Amino acid sequence: MKSAEITAAVPDFLADAAAEPTSEPRARILARLRLRHLNCIVAIAQERTMARAAARLHLSQPAVSKTLSELEEWAGTRLVERGRNGASLTAEGEHFLRYALDVRRAVDASAAALAREHPAQAAAVRIGALPTVQTAVLPRAIVGLQAVMPGVGVKVEVASNADLLGALKAGDIDMMIGRMAEPASMPGISFEYLYTESLVLVARAGHPLAQARATLSLEDALAYPLAIAGEHTAPRHHTEAFFESRGLTLPAGCVETQSLAVARLVVMRSDAVWIVPQRVADDDIAAGLLAVIDVPAPRGVEQIGMLRRSAEPLSEASGAFAEQLRRAILV
Incomplete structure (x- = not known):
């Protein structure tokens, strides 16, 4: 790729580096980038x-480190x-990433044009979703x-909120359905509220507790095995906090x-009680x-929304999916 073709990839903090005595002028950077x-x-x-970045690029880790060092220099x-x-x-890295992604997308589109690939053939909406969202909406x-x-x-990728946010920023997915992250992790990301998540306790149809006529307490449910979310997840955190609040x-x-x-089948085939986001059940x-x-049960514990890159308009297909997602929430 000629240097003139990647001018758009050079953000202000690189272009203005000529003002610093130890920095490269724009022309020299363009000649080497x-x-x-x-x-x-x-x-x-x-x-x-x-290490994983090197494996993805089919390079050695020292080669990736050297390339990164050049950029940072x-x-x-x-x-x-x-x-x-x-x-x-x-x-600064995230700022540069946005420009890098613009060039990558332009290169991909150019390759598709040279291959005479019809846009409809390549059209696919890439969605990231939390495990508790994938079946809910x-x-x-x-x-x-x-x-x-x-x-x-x-194309659906199911992962943790942090992993999905990283994939969104890196351009691996077009949007994600997840939770608002810490403000420091949200520059360049917009959040559109969809619904508030609540947890419920459920059991198989015919379970003794489902047929009980007397008023039940949480302690009554604890007399049976529990199926709960794994560690380091938001549903698990809210479950533990709710239990602690009740001593x-x-x-x-x-x-x-x-x-x-797994949790669903365990509950369907036993007397276990499942603490689960209501929309899942x-x-x-x-x-x-x-x-x-x-x-x-824990109610109104988490806001779930649609996250996307703020500066990048949605494609026609992604926009259509976003509208269908909004309608799905109303069902």
Whole structure:
């Protein structure tokens, strides 16, 4: 790629570096900046460790470190923070990432044009979703999109909120359905509120607690095995906080899993009680497969919304999916 072709990839903090005695002038940076530099910063943002970024690029880790060092030398500032928890972009790194992604998208579009690939053939909406959201609202939105745009595919990535936010910033997904992150992690990201998540206790239809006529307490539910969210998840945090507020602790023998499918089958085949986001269980409740146990539960614990890159307009397909998602919430 010629240097003139990547002028758009050079943000202000690199372009203005000529004002610093130790920085490269814009012309020298343009003469040396290559697509591999842009691929490097994108891979680090996507993988969040230097080792995985190197593997993604099919390079050695020293080669990736050298490429990053060149970028940081030209910028006159650190673009990536490396620590025990991996590699994360600094504010300056995220600023540069946006320009790098613009060039990457232009290159991809150019390759598609040269290959004479029809836009409809490549059209796909890339969605990130929390585990508790994937069954709660996505299926209705996907079915709705297929009805209005049958030629458009949908690619769904299910991961933690932090991983999805990283994928969104790196351009791996077009939007995500998740939670608002800390303000420091939200520059360049917009949040559109969809619904407030509440937890309920459910059990299989015919469970003794589902048939009880007397007033039940939370302690009554604790007489049965519990299926709860795995550690380091928001539903687990809210469950533990709710128990503590009532002077209780999680009992021994809980089934702890982040797999909704595993928890659901355990509950359907036993007397276990499941503490789960209400929207996850709604369809099974409506079908008479699960029943709500009428005991106190954490209510209104989390706002769920649609997150996207603020500066980048949604494609026609992504915009159509967003509209179907809004309609799915109202069902």
